[in-house]
Amino acid sequence: xxxxxxxxxxxxxxxxxxxxxxxxxxxxxxxxxxxxxxxxxxxxxxxxxxxxxxxxxxxxxxxxxxxxxxxxxxxxxxxxxxxxxxxxxxxxxxxxxxxxxxxxxxxxxxxxxxxxxxxxxxxxxxxxxxxxxxxxxxxxxxxxxxxxxxxxxxxxxxxxxxxxxxxxxxxxxxxxxxxxxxxxxxxxxxxxxxxxxxxxxxxxxxxxxxxxxxxxxxxxxxxxxxxxxxxxxxxxxxxxxxxxxxxxxxxxxxxxxxxxxxxxxxxxxxxxxxxxxxxxxxxxxxxxxxxxxxxxxxxxxxxxxxxxxxxxxxxxx
Numbered sequence: 001x002x003x004x005x006x007x008x009x010x011x012x013x014x015x016x017x018x019x020x021x022x023x024x025x026x027x028x029x030x031x032x033x034x035x036x037x038x039x040x041x042x043x044x045x046x047x048x049x050x051x052x053x054x055x056x057x058x059x060x061x062x063x064x065x066x067x068x069x070x071x072x073x074x075x076x077x078x079x080x081x082x083x084x085x086x087x088x089x090x091x092x093x094x095x096x097x098x099x100x101x102x103x104x105x106x107x108x109x110x111x112x113x114x115x116x117x118x119x120x121x122x123x124x125x126x127x128x129x130x131x132x133x134x135x136x137x138x139x140x141x142x143x144x145x146x147x148x149x150x151x152x153x154x155x156x157x158x159x160x161x162x163x164x165x166x167x168x169x170x171x172x173x174x175x176x177x178x179x180x181x182x183x184x185x186x187x188x189x190x191x192x193x194x195x196x197x198x199x200x201x202x203x204x205x206x207x208x209x210x211x212x213x214x215x216x217x218x219x220x221x222x223x224x225x226x227x228x229x230x231x232x233x234x235x236x237x238x239x240x241x242x243x244x245x246x247x248x249x250x251x252x253x254x255x256x257x258x259x260x261x262x263x264x265x266x267x268x269x270x271x272x273x274x275x276x277x278x279x280x281x282x283x284x285x286x287x288x289x290x291x292x293x294x295x296x297x298x299x300x301x302x303x304x305x306x307x308x309x310x311x312x313x314x315x316x317x
Contacts, residue, residue: 008051012055022074025044061080063075147192147210150213154180160177161177163175164212177217179194182228182231191235192204195223204238246279249298250298251291253268255294259278262278263278265277285303289307
């Protein structure tokens with residue numbers, strides 16, 4: 001069985017790599033003997049989807065293209081599946097090993113392990129253990145949102161998605177049509193950066209506010225994808241990391257330590273509360289709401305109004 005599957009995967013990979021145009025499922029079924037022997041259309045579809053996912057896990061970049069008639073085709077371009085010679089020194093190998101240990105999800109752990117095996121074959125020094133000890137502390141990036149994995153795959157495959165999103169200031173979720181660019185983690189929260197088709201502009205979405213399932217819709221992006229540095233700066237700004245002014249808040253003593261760490265000035269009031277001056281940028285209102293009754297915004301007035309609006313939306317449920 002293992003030999004038969006390996007042969008089937010090899011034949012599928014060769015078909016996709018050798019094609020000059022996208023091939024439909026119908027054409028692939030007629031070209032590969034194992035697919036011709038499938039008992040039914042459902043059996044073939046299940047087999048093909050598993051094989052396609054397995055090839056992508058192995059590193060083959062498979063594009064999904066929709067023609068003018070609406071038929072979906074598949075293609076693996078040679079220039080997208082060719083790596084230059086790779087040479088890694090011990091420090092670079094150790095950095096990759098440390099990065100691979102960050103992920104706690106089984107799917108990502110397997111992908112990281114497979115990537116290191118490919119790099120070993122491409123020139124990773126044999127005397128370097130990428131999983132070796134790197135000290136007493138090891139990084140971890142927990143991911144609890146169900147939307148993470150489908151969005152990660154959508155970013156990788158450059159596939160538009162649809163999901164329901166509830167803003168902190170809204171009582172009910174709205175449907176968003178997004179071309180996903182990248183996932184970024186800031187202050188323990190995951191964000192998706194992408195192009196919102198209905199709004200015609202870049203947007204950042206916090207994964208914890210995505211409700212329901214993430215659905216793939218259509219193929220192809222309509223907006224150019226910025227480089228990773230630009231995307232990271234976009235997320236940083238939307239997550240409240242870019243401040244251009246100050247805000248004055250009242251904070252209950254013994255609470256809000258993350259806010260205290262960012263404060264530029266703290267004054268004890270003597271009544272169980274402190275006054276803090278903190279940097280004010282996009283997203284601060286959403287962050288302040290998380291501290292509930294332990295925070296009161298004094299100024300500016302627009303920040304106070306934004307926080308009140310968000311609290312009212314939460315109260316409405």
